[in-house]
Amino acid sequence: MIGVAVAIGIALGAAQQAAPPAQPGESPYRIAGRLPVRIMSFDVQPKSIRPGEKVTLTWATENPQSISIDPIGRVAPRGTLTLTPSATTTYTLAVTGASNSADKRMVTVTVQGPTAVSATSASHLPKAVPRTADGHPDLSGVYGYGQAPGGRGGPPPAQPVLKPGAENFKIVRAADDTGQYSSCMPPGIPQSFFVPYYTQIVQAPKSVVIAHEYLNLHRIIPTDGRNHPPDPDPSWMGNAVGRWDGDTLVVDSIGYNDKTEINGYRHTESLHIVERFSRPDFNTLSYEATIQDPNVFAQPWIIRRNFPLLPEYDSLNEFVCENNRDYKPLFGNK
Amino acid sequence: MRRYLLAVAAVVLLASPLSAHHSTAMYQMDHPTTVTGTVKRFEWTNPHAFIYIDVKDEKGNSTEWEIELMSLNHLRSYGWVRTTVKPGDVITCTGGAAKSGAPSMISALLKLPDGRELRS
Numbered sequence: 001m002i003g004v005a006v007a008i009g010i011a012l013g014a015a016q017q018a019a020p021p022a023q024p025g026e027s028p029y030r031i032a033g034r035l036p037v038r039i040m041s042f043d044v045q046p047k048s049i050r051p052g053e054k055v056t057l058t059w060a061t062e063n064p065q066s067i068s069i070d071p072i073g074r075v076a077p078r079g080t081l082t083l084t085p086s087a088t089t090t091y092t093l094a095v096t097g098a099s100n101s102a103d104k105r106m107v108t109v110t111v112q113g114p115t116a117v118s119a120t121s122a123s124h125l126p127k128a129v130p131r132t133a134d135g136h137p138d139l140s141g142v143y144g145y146g147q148a149p150g151g152r153g154g155p156p157p158a159q160p161v162l163k164p165g166a167e168n169f170k171i172v173r174a175a176d177d178t179g180q181y182s183s184c185m186p187p188g189i190p191q192s193f194f195v196p197y198y199t200q201i202v203q204a205p206k207s208v209v210i211a212h213e214y215l216n217l218h219r220i221i222p223t224d225g226r227n228h229p230p231d232p233d234p235s236w237m238g239n240a241v242g243r244w245d246g247d248t249l250v251v252d253s254i255g256y257n258d259k260t261e262i263n264g265y266r267h268t269e270s271l272h273i274v275e276r277f278s279r280p281d282f283n284t285l286s287y288e289a290t291i292q293d294p295n296v297f298a299q300p301w302i303i304r305r306n307f308p309l310l311p312e313y314d315s316l317n318e319f320v321c322e323n324n325r326d327y328k329p330l331f332g333n334k
Numbered sequence: 335m336r337r338y339l340l341a342v343a344a345v346v347l348l349a350s351p352l353s354a355h356h357s358t359a360m361y362q363m364d365h366p367t368t369v370t371g372t373v374k375r376f377e378w379t380n381p382h383a384f385i386y387i388d389v390k391d392e393k394g395n396s397t398e399w400e401i402e403l404m405s406l407n408h409l410r411s412y413g414w415v416r417t418t419v420k421p422g423d424v425i426t427c428t429g430g431a432a433k434s435g436a437p438s439m440i441s442a443l444l445k446l447p448d449g450r451e452l453r454s
Contacts, residue, residue, distance in 0.1 A: 025364055025365065026366070027363050027364065027366070027442075028363065028366040028428050028429045028430060028441075028442035028443055029363070029442045031366070031428065031442065031443055032428075032442040032443035032453040032454070033453070035443065035451050035452070035453055038450075040413070060413065061413050062412065062413035062450065062452055063412055063413060063451075063452060063453055064411075064412075064413065076410065077410065077411060077412070077413040078410075078413060078415060196405065196407075196408070197380075197405060197407060198407055213380070213407065214381075317380050317405075317406040317407055317410075318379075318380060319380040319381060320379065320380065321381065323377070323379040323380065323381065323382075324379075324381055324382055324384070
């Protein structure tokens with residue numbers, strides 16, 4: 001036996017302290033937002049292999065804000081990976097969390113052989129935007145939700161210019177009006193991107209599928225050069241066709257019903273949306289929606305968002321609206 | 335159904351600013367409530383996960399509380415899996431109770447039997 005199994009699990013600067021105490025009247029979400037990160041486990045099996053053999057890396061963390069394994073890159077808070085390292089490799093799990101908490105552990109796989117050398121890390125280097133065989137940027141991936149309109153840290157949402165006489169298309173809600181998410185009805189485009197659930201893009205040579213975790217909404221958008229059908233039936237998600245403008249996917253959609261709203265405004269069935277999707281870097285999906293409705297808006301209304309790629313996820317969670325139908329009365333009408 | 339989706343609205347509000355005061359009508363977020371009980375069942379589902387716990391008062395009478403959690407993508411990002419909470423576990427939830435007085439709350443922070451605290 002040439003090699004010797006080496007496995008180390010070192011906790012560096014483990015931060016297991018409790019969250020700072022709550023202030024009187026403080027939101028429980030703010031209290032929870034201070035919980036420190038911790039690594040529950042990090043292991044690799046087996047710890048010594050011959051060249052070409054596989055190892056399994058497993059890890060679990062809690063309350064993380066960022067998680068990465070060097071030399072792999074970003075990973076989910078918990079996971080398992082099967083790897084075939086070609087050289088002796090030390091994997092380092094590093095997490096950061098609230099209240100300046102951080103933790104780090106390492107495990108090493110020894111690859112037996114006379115040429116065993118330590119692998120160098122490349123996970124911190126910028127990754128190139130992948131491209132498909134036909135040369136287009138590959139937008140495929142799971143993306144997080146963008147900053148909600150007017151949300152913390154984000155720019156104020158762009159406001160539309162209403163056509164004279166269209167003032168009543170601006171939605172004014174009473175304090176107890178719960179808004180467009182108060183039913184199982186689809187929020188339409190672009191609002192389906194603005195809910196706190198993920199979106200997945202699957203890019204094929206002649207179509208692009210955009211799937212939203214929220215309500216399982218999806219669009220299968222042809223990119224084969226076809227046009228809209230004449231007079232499409234009004235629908236919640238519209239009729240969309242796509243084309244490539246350089247490295248940007250342009251999706252033109254019409255055929256919407258008038259039941260959805262866009263950032264606080266109603267519209268008519270004349271709604272026409274042009275969406276532009278691009279991937280300026282590996283980690284970002286850039287989104288721009290130009291909204292036009294000649295019955296409502298005096299000029300095109302542009303809404304922009306950036307959605308972060310979530311490379312640690314490869315699929316959406318199941319979403320069944322009916323799961324929560326047995327809510328207990330919350331408003332005193334037991 | 336309407337009640338469920340009010341919670342979606344709450345999540346939409348909570349997920350971005352995590353505001354201490356929000357316009358959602360159903361929960362008292364500015365006066366946190368802490369409830370300890372024994373887990374009866376854990377529903378690991380979207381749009382929201384739920385835990386049902388038995389809470390005993392000083393006389394030993396038991397009331398079932400419905401504990402609403404965030405959506406699965408949030409819970410996974412906090413490190414949750416579907417076995418993080420199991421029937422029989424004694425857990426403590428801190429969050430906002432229903433303004434209606436119903437034994438329901440949305441939990442922001444949850445303490446597991448071994449003392450670990452998790453965002454919820």
